[in-house]
């Protein structure tokens with residue numbers, strides 16, 4: 001994630017699944033811009049966002065750099081169901097005992113290309129992170145999750161978990177997972193998993209056999225699937241709101 | 256009420272049903288027995304319209320309606336219920352939510368008014384009670400973590416709530432303990448023993464048939480009905496085995 005003012009291209013590892021045309025048009029300066037958040041020791045900060053835009057919009061690249069002080073907590077929950085190319089990138093540095101909680105959903109059809117890119121630097125002992133990303137795609141759209149986890153040698157007792165699952169509703173859609181673990185400490189837990197598949201057709205038929213029409217069945221199954229990403233949202237109303245607003249985007253899918 | 260004529264069907268290009276004929280009258284219960292791999296579950300899936308089970312010939316009518324023309328969910332709204340040999344687990348979707356969607360989708364399709372939350376819960380409680388299934392279990396995700404027997408009882412609770420005209424019950428008895436078998440047997444009678452209803456009971460054992468007495472027993476082997484008889488046929492099969500009886 002270099003900040004040299006050259007335009008990144010899909011030859012760069014961190015931009016390998018990006019939309020090259022978008023990057024070229026956006027230009028080096030815009031793409032090198034980072035927002036920053038500082039979470040004071042012992043404090044908690046949370047961001048929830050559902051990013052939508054019409055089919056014409058070209059999209060966005062959002063880069064966020066977060067530093068979490070000792071014993072602090074940063075939570076970020078996001079849905080991207082936006083323009084042709086949309087990327088949310090989060091770089092988090094965790095001090096001792098700090099925690100990063102991330103839940104993300106990419107959802108889309110047409111030619112949309114949506115991605116989450118995270119880099120979690122466990123800079124001190126006892127810090128923890130948990131990331132859950134779900135992708136639902138149809139048409140020829142693509143959902144990506146690039147998650148780098150860094151645990152330097154002195155950061156013992158770190159617990160870092162990452163989980164990515166994608167459901168492709170149509171044949172032309174695709175998903176990419178690129179977990180990257182750079183672990184140099186020996187007493188750590190780092191779990192990661194990725195699975196890409198279709199909607200469970202056994203469950204869909206079971207629902208149909210009870211009279212549930214296919215579009216309703218699909219919605220119930222997708223709701224259950226994306227809800228995983230927002231499981232750790234503490235407030236029920238906030239969580240339901242995130243799920244419902246995410247799900248509303250499914251209605252545009254003429255599958 | 257259910258009329259199957261010369262039905263042929265294949266799975267992955269492999270013929271499984273090979274000219275099956277069967278007629279179940281209104282108010283009747285018929286049992287189907289037969290060796291493993293004979294095509295019993297395939298028949299239930301074909302009746303339900305499961306994708307991948309391709310009908311290559313013949314006809315199926317339920318209450319005079321051509322079943323094969325309908326989508327799976329439309330068959331359910333018409334009054335067909337499948338009790339699954341292996342009920343499917345659906346993580347993240349609660350039974351209550353699932354069944355409320357189901358019953359209201361069916362009611363809507365039939366032009367009836369949807370159940371309110373209260374009305375639905377009343378019916379669900381009543382049917383869960385009938386099958387002695389703890390109502391709390393219906394708050395859990397569909398079949399997730401249920402024991403084999405609990406899944407089968409939950410199938411019957413679903414049948415009770417959906418109140419179908421015709422039920423195809425695929426080995427609903429397997430996996431049930433002795434007491435549960437009686438409860439399920441009584442449940443089937445309570446829900447389905449009515450003049451305008453019919454049941455096709457797929458089973459390997461005579462035991463369930465002691466509680467739910469069939470009007471007819473059929474032997475399905477190699478994709479066809481090879482023998483039919485009265486309730487006494489079930490006992491003969493249990494005593495002598497398929498080979499001897501169908502030879």
Ligand SMILES: Nc1ncnc2c1ncn2[C@@H]1O[C@H](COP(=O)(O)OP(=O)(O)OP(=O)(O)O)[C@@H](O)[C@H]1O
Nearest residue numbers: 266267269271289290291292293294295296297298
């Ligand atoms: N997807 C499939 N591809 C190929 N063959 C299949 C497929 N599904 C089922 N079959 C075959 O169809 C035949 C009938 O299977 P079915 O499940 O209907 O049997 P069954 O009579 O219900 O047996 P059981 O008593 O063991 O439940 C079997 O030989 C089975 O292997």
Ligand SMILES: [Mg+2]
Nearest residue numbers: 295296297340
């Ligand atoms: Mg079977």
